[in-house]
Amino acid sequence: MTQSAVPSPSGALVPSTSSTATPSMVPLFDFILVHVPPPMHLNHPRPLLMLTVQIESNLYVAMLYVGRIHPGILRVGDVLWGLDVKGQQVDKGKVKKIFARKGLESIEKDAAGAGEIASVAGVKNARVNVTLVQMEGWGGEGPKLLPSTPIDPPTILIQI
Numbered sequence: 001m002t003q004s005a006v007p008s009p010s011g012a013l014v015p016s017t018s019s020t021a022t023p024s025m026v027p028l029f030d031f032i033l034v035h036v037p038p039p040m041h042l043n044h045p046r047p048l049l050m051l052t053v054q055i056e057s058n059l060y061v062a063m064l065y066v067g068r069i070h071p072g073i074l075r076v077g078d079v080l081w082g083l084d085v086k087g088q089q090v091d092k093g094k095v096k097k098i099f100a101r102k103g104l105e106s107i108e109k110d111a112a113g114a115g116e117i118a119s120v121a122g123v124k125n126a127r128v129n130v131t132l133v134q135m136e137g138w139g140g141e142g143p144k145l146l147p148s149t150p151i152d153p154p155t156i157l158i159q160i
Helices: 026-035
Strands: 004-007 013-016 049-058 062-069 073-075 079-083 089-094 097-102 105-109 111-113 117-121 131-133
Touching: 049 117, 097 111
Parallel strands: none
Antiparallel strands: 004 013, 049 062, 049 131, 062 117, 073 111, 079 089, 079 131, 097 105, 097 117
């Protein structure tokens, strides 16, 4: 007879001795969904902030800027500004495509929300460690830059 854990009425996980019990993670996942609160630092109503951590190339849409969305929701058609570590605008562009990863596959999406890792096409001249922001909705405070780790410049330069 196999044993698995099931939630009790009090919410605690107790071993099940039922002959139909299977070694499954489903009861644990159900328990987590019921009892673990969602992350509070991911605030969807705020304007978008996303730190570019990687740049990808795509044959059809050119450069893709990859990063984790901190607050906000990113949608196709949004206008984003790229701000460097000093808060200076390095570019402005309209989001043309959004991609997310599912395993090794890249999936096109219409929108991505806080906490998701997304690839964005449409912004040009941005670099790694650039914060992509929606300028509307910040009020008088203006957008906040996301903390980034400086990247050392290349040690060798070859010109041909």
